[in-house]
Amino acid sequence: NAGVTQTPKFRVLKTGQSMTLLCAQDMNHEYMYWYRQDPGMGLRLIHYSVGEGTTAKGEVPDGYNVSRLKKQNFLLGLESAAPSQTSVYFCASSYGGSSSPYEQYFGPGTRLTVT
């Protein structure tokens, strides 16, 4: 049982390049999330999904796209990377379907630098 895994762990991009971050979970969770964390800013939600085939915008969605084609995978795409997207990206997953926020399980993070 690996929990939540993220690929890659590190990446350096040039401005304007594109890339996809992959998140996978083996806990059969309905909900999945992508966050970014910048120094002194805490975690900010980019996009989330409440089930296979569904996605929704979070607090800071601009410049990112997501897809949830399979229940266990949640992909985060950067179409044209900008230096402002230099950050640590965390994926998380949780059960869903009730009024209380279920415990979120986080991946180890992806450190992205855009030059």
Place this chain on the structure above:
Amino acid sequence: LAKTTQPISMDSYEGQEVNITCSHNNIATNDYITWYQQFPSQGPRFIIQGYKTKVTNEVASLFIPADRKSSTLSLPRVSLSDTAVYYCLVGQNYYNQGGKLIFGQGTELSVKP
């Protein structure tokens, strides 16, 4: 959307009890209070969650007064390994909240020998 306010940092010594208070004056009726712990270079880890009064698990206690405008995370007898950032979150699940469950800046706890 309930905004949370926590101290930016706290210091403690091994063996002491640490209490971290979070203010959330505009908490909604259906909001829950959740605390996470984050070590450097790792994702956050769930500690405890509550709605009212007191909740206790094997690692912490959560005290919530009747008006629910604040909450206190209590860590008994901290050790050096409790040095981390602690986040207070207030809200419902994402489906009801519309994706606005926010972590905030957290409290950096430093435990000294």
